[in-house]
Amino acid sequence: MDRLQVLLKHVSPRNGHLAGKHSMANEIASPTSDSDVVVVHGVRTPIGRAKRGVFKDIMPDELLSHVMVAILKATGLPASKLGDICVGNVLQPGAGALMARIAQINSGIPEAVPIYCVNRQCSSGLQACMNIAGGIRNGSYDIGLACGVESMSHRSKADPRSIGDISAGAFHQDATRDCLLPMGITSENVAEQFGVSREKQDAFALASHQKAARATRLHLFQEEIVPMQSSGMLVEEDEGIRPNTTLEKLAHIPPAFKENGTTTAGNSSQLSDGAAAVLLARRGTASALGLPILGVLRSFAVLGVPPAVMGIGPAYAIPAALKKCGLSMDDIDIFEVNEAFASQAVYCAEKLGIPPHKLNPNGGAIALGHPLGCTGTRQVVSLLHELRRRKSR
Numbered sequence: 001m002d003r004l005q006v007l008l009k010h011v012s013p014r015n016g017h018l019a020g021k022h023s024m025a026n027e028i029a030s031p032t033s034d035s036d037v038v039v040v041h042g043v044r045t046p047i048g049r050a051k052r053g054v055f056k057d058i059m060p061d062e063l064l065s066h067v068m069v070a071i072l073k074a075t076g077l078p079a080s081k082l083g084d085i086c087v088g089n090v091l092q093p094g095a096g097a098l099m100a101r102i103a104q105i106n107s108g109i110p111e112a113v114p115i116y117c118v119n120r121q122c123s124s125g126l127q128a129c130m131n132i133a134g135g136i137r138n139g140s141y142d143i144g145l146a147c148g149v150e151s152m153s154h155r156s157k158a159d160p161r162s163i164g165d166i167s168a169g170a171f172h173q174d175a176t177r178d179c180l181l182p183m184g185i186t187s188e189n190v191a192e193q194f195g196v197s198r199e200k201q202d203a204f205a206l207a208s209h210q211k212a213a214r215a216t217r218l219h220l221f222q223e224e225i226v227p228m229q230s231s232g233m234l235v236e237e238d239e240g241i242r243p244n245t246t247l248e249k250l251a252h253i254p255p256a257f258k259e260n261g262t263t264t265a266g267n268s269s270q271l272s273d274g275a276a277a278v279l280l281a282r283r284g285t286a287s288a289l290g291l292p293i294l295g296v297l298r299s300f301a302v303l304g305v306p307p308a309v310m311g312i313g314p315a316y317a318i319p320a321a322l323k324k325c326g327l328s329m330d331d332i333d334i335f336e337v338n339e340a341f342a343s344q345a346v347y348c349a350e351k352l353g354i355p356p357h358k359l360n361p362n363g364g365a366i367a368l369g370h371p372l373g374c375t376g377t378r379q380v381v382s383l384l385h386e387l388r389r390r391k392s393r
């Protein structure tokens with residue numbers, strides 16, 4: 001859910017490989033220090049369509065292991081140097097704790113390296129990055145691996161009967177009942193309550209597909225995607241992007257969650273399978289080991305919003321994250337607001353005054369797919385590589 005939104009401040013212009021003119025304000029606000037938490041590298045699998053896509057027969061530990069192996073290989077970091085691993089996951093039993101440990105061992109990461117999972121719904125992968133950053137900040141370790149993984153093809157279904165209010169046959173407050181609303185209904189609520197029209201939602205979805213299609217065409221995702229074998233085929237690209245979609249096609253798709261609603265298969269994020277990994281370190285340690293520095297984590301914030309309109313979270317969390325590091329909206333060059341549904345992404349962008357050119361130019365979850373626990377980690381990977389490209393231009 002979007003109760004978590006994290007703002008990453010990624011670049012430190014004079015110090016990192018990703019440094020760029022785009023974040024000078026960041027440099028001013030936060031001088032470089034050896035104790036900075038820096039991002040060393042990020043990779044991801046291609047994202048497949050759940051249930052009938054390229055990874056429908058691949059289990060989550062395999063997706064996860066694929067990115068774990070890839071990021072260690074790409075950075076040349078001995079796995080024994082990892083102080084901790086945190087994995088975002090939503091749908092596997094116990095947020096994937098066993099699956100994650102199996103993936104770690106299969107990746108050749110020593111048993112002495114600890115691992116745990118975190119479930120903050122759709123923000124789990126971002127929370128994994130923040131947890132690892134927190135461990136570095138508080139001195140528990142110097143290098144850690146944050147991952148996110150989800151196989152929505154192999155999801156375990158939640159059993160709402162195990163919740164107290166339901167067992168007792170009564171809800172004590174409306175907000176309690178709202179916690180059980182299908183996510184698509186929360187999208188309808190946002191659209192209705194804040195007047196986000198179907199036309200605006202479809203236009204946003206179209207832009208997401210067009211941006212992702214362009215990025216694929218220009219091979220921009222090559223730096224972040226680690227191709228993966230599946231059923232004898234090498235999967236190299238995201239599967240959910242529809243380069244030929246049009247506003248007219250989108251307008252003909254029926255509402256998915258409610259009669260006369262405006263949320264459709266076209267303007268919702270897709271059910272998907274995928275994994276991503278981000279290596280974080282203390283700056284001093286990264287420098288001593290000769291590791292690259294892609295970006296610097298400056299601030300993050302988490303705020304709760306009413307469950308019935310869960311998707312509006314970023315509109316509250318982004319200003320809170322900015323305040324913490326003394327920056328303003330104008331200081332930020334790229335935003336990726338989780339595209340859980342176009343309704344909420346449109347609402348958040350309008351509420352915060354984010355102009356279209358400042359939204360991730362390579363698309364988000366509507367086009368690329370939204371493998372819940374993986375998505376936040378994928379966002380970090382995607383933004384970092386975009387910033388690196390800008391720097392190298």
Ligand SMILES: CC(=O)SCCNC(=O)CCNC(=O)[C@H](O)C(C)(C)COP(=O)(O)OP(=O)(O)OC[C@H]1O[C@@H](n2cnc3c(N)ncnc32)[C@H](O)[C@@H]1OP(=O)(O)O
Nearest residue numbers: 001002122183242245249256264265266268269270271340
């Ligand atoms: C905090 C958070 O992030 S909460 C968010 C958590 N995520 C969710 O809740 C996921 C929300 N999404 C969903 O539940 C599902 O994607 C649904 C129910 C909306 C749609 O599911 P499906 O029917 O399986 O969607 P699917 O992608 O197959 O599309 C159905 C049809 O619509 C049409 N369609 C969908 N998208 C497009 C498009 N962009 N352009 C043209 N046609 C399209 C196609 O005809 C498609 O059929 P096809 O795949 O055979 O071509």
